[in-house]
Amino acid sequence: ENPPRIAIIGAGIGGTSAAYFLREHFGPDVKIDVFEKRSVGGRAATILFNDEQYEAGASIIHPRNMYMVNFTKLFGLEPLGGAESGKLGIFDGKDMVFSTSDWGVVTMAKMVWRYGWDVFSIRSYINDHLFTEFLKIYDIQSLGYSFTTVADLLLAMNETFVELTKKSIDDVLKDAGFSERFINEFVMGALRMNYGQKLGLPAFVGSVSLAAAGESGLWSVKGGNKLVPQKLLESSKATLIEATVTKVTFQDDVGPMYEVEYAKNSDGKDAGPNRREYDVVIIATPLHDKVTDIKFEEFPKPIHNFPQPFHTTVATFVEAKPNISYFGYSEVCHFPDVVFTCDKDLYFNSIGKHHPVEGTSETESENKNSIYKIFSNAVPTVQQIDNLFADKNDLRIVEWLAYPQYNIGDELPPFVLHDQLYYINGIELAASALEMSAIGAKNIANLIVNHWTGNMDKIDEFSWRDESLKTDKTEL
Numbered sequence: 001e002n003p004p005r006i007a008i009i010g011a012g013i014g015g016t017s018a019a020y021f022l023r024e025h026f027g028p029d030v031k032i033d034v035f036e037k038r039s040v041g042g043r044a045a046t047i048l049f050n051d052e053q054y055e056a057g058a059s060i061i062h063p064r065n066m067y068m069v070n071f072t073k074l075f076g077l078e079p080l081g082g083a084e085s086g087k088l089g090i091f092d093g094k095d096m097v098f099s100t101s102d103w104g105v106v107t108m109a110k111m112v113w114r115y116g117w118d119v120f121s122i123r124s125y126i127n128d129h130l131f132t133e134f135l136k137i138y139d140i141q142s143l144g145y146s147f148t149t150v151a152d153l154l155l156a157m158n159e160t161f162v163e164l165t166k167k168s169i170d171d172v173l174k175d176a177g178f179s180e181r182f183i184n185e186f187v188m189g190a191l192r193m194n195y196g197q198k199l200g201l202p203a204f205v206g207s208v209s210l211a212a213a214g215e216s217g218l219w220s221v222k223g224g225n226k227l228v229p230q231k232l233l234e235s236s237k238a239t240l241i242e243a244t245v246t247k248v249t250f251q252d253d254v255g256p257m258y259e260v261e262y263a264k265n266s267d268g269k270d271a272g273p274n275r276r277e278y279d280v281v282i283i284a285t286p287l288h289d290k291v292t293d294i295k296f297e298e299f300p301k302p303i304h305n306f307p308q309p310f311h312t313t314v315a316t317f318v319e320a321k322p323n324i325s326y327f328g329y330s331e332v333c334h335f336p337d338v339v340f341t342c343d344k345d346l347y348f349n350s351i352g353k354h355h356p357v358e359g360t361s362e363t364e365s366e367n368k369n370s371i372y373k374i375f376s377n378a379v380p381t382v383q384q385i386d387n388l389f390a391d392k393n394d395l396r397i398v399e400w401l402a403y404p405q406y407n408i409g410d411e412l413p414p415f416v417l418h419d420q421l422y423y424i425n426g427i428e429l430a431a432s433a434l435e436m437s438a439i440g441a442k443n444i445a446n447l448i449v450n451h452w453t454g455n456m457d458k459i460d461e462f463s464w465r466d467e468s469l470k471t472d473k474t475e476l
């Protein structure tokens with residue numbers, strides 16, 4: 001059977017891993033075009049600050065994130081340890097209500113004093129109850145199963161996961177016995193750091209955020225996380241078209257099903273419109289207002305953007321000294337490397353000490369100020385930055401629509417918008433993270449293979465009971 005001609009709109013982790021998985025399945029004859037209006041990388045983008053590259057977002061990799069870990073190994077990329085590590089402080093807008101110490105035993109005593117055993121219990125709660133169940137997705141996907149909706153994919157891992165998108169993280173943790181203080185300070189701090197949002201967030205995305213906050217082995221890729229999508233694209237041998245897709249038109253199901261219209265990113269040259277035809281189209285960019293504006297024409301049923309707004313995240317990079325007196329310190333050496341905040345009305349969400357994506361440079365001297373990244377939901381005023389930092393040498397502000405603004409009861413999108421028209425970023429409504437995009441991409445690749453080869457048994461048909469029966473039979 002001829003492989004399909006495939007258009008992928010978006011070259012973040014989702015789009016490039018879909019290209020990689022599809023090439024892996026269909027082999028060298030599959031024709032894949034990847035459209036990207038900005039640069040390859042999406043949420044893994046880096047920014048230039050002070051002549052060095054830094055991760056713009058909070059994109060970090062968890063040691064149990066199988067796709068991200070395997071991709072880095074496959075491409076011979078090096079992990080850069082220490083992401084999100086170092087001393088942690090929790091600031092309530094007036095005081096640093098909690099901070100860890102250089103001494104493990106002191107940290108432990110301070111944790112137990114303030115939060116009882118909750119800091120330890122949260123780790124086993126997330127890892128044993130949720131992460132272990134989450135890991136099942138890798139077996140399910142390696143068996144070729146696929147799901148037409150985000151809800152069905154979550155249900156295949158664990159039947160309570162969809163429920164977790166309908167309850168708040170605070171309610172779920174209260175019911176599990178965690179204290180108000182722990183939830184209001186530690187959990188709130190992790191949500192503000194990872195998603196710029198607050199308590200009341202759905203429990204599934206809240207748990208993903210806590211999976212990062214409770215873990216010490218987080219890392220990023222040396223040279224920048226964006227190297228992963230770049231290498232995925234390279235190895236998929238897809239053609240990168242630097243252009244903005246403006247329209248997808250449904251033609252009919254006899255010839256190529258879709259026409260994709262796009263405008264080249266050049267100033268005036270090839271201003272377009274250009275058009276190409278495909279059997280399959282994958283949307284790998286959020287279909288939300290202000291993020292993407294693609295018209296879908298001639299479809300029997302209208303296709304629109306999804307209603308949820310996207311959350312504006314502002315990352316402010318400063319080379320400066322922290323204003324330690326503002327945080328109640330008398331010596332800079334006590335200032336935490338990562339500051340969570342737990343006041344929902346505070347003008348900044350978190351502060352983290354950062355190193356260039358190449359690692360700490362040899363030239364970083366004792367006298368040089370450190371580089372800090374402040375996350376906030378709006379561009380900070382000069383006064384606000386001056387409250388936090390003194391002796392600034394350099395400053396750069398980056399603002400982007402980073403992830404959905406989550407609400408309890410948000411509808412989980414489908415992965416299939418129409419025959420042979422697929423949507424990866426729907427998975428972000430469950431939780432937005434690098435690994436989630438790769439999982440969404442693998443699901444779409446499996447769906448395309450199953451639809452194209454007529455293997456309907458592997459679409460929305462997964463059951464652990466059937467799989468274990470098959471395994472038992474094979475073993476016999």
Ligand SMILES: CC(C)=CCC/C(C)=C/CC/C(C)=C/CSC[C@H](N)C(=O)O
Pocket residue numbers: 043057058059060061062065126130131134194195204207208209211212432433434435436
């Ligand atoms: C606990 C459950 C149900 C699943 C955890 C699986 C998972 C996707 C872990 C990733 C943890 C992580 C590194 C989260 C970071 S938050 C997203 C971050 N802000 C980003 O932009 O990537």
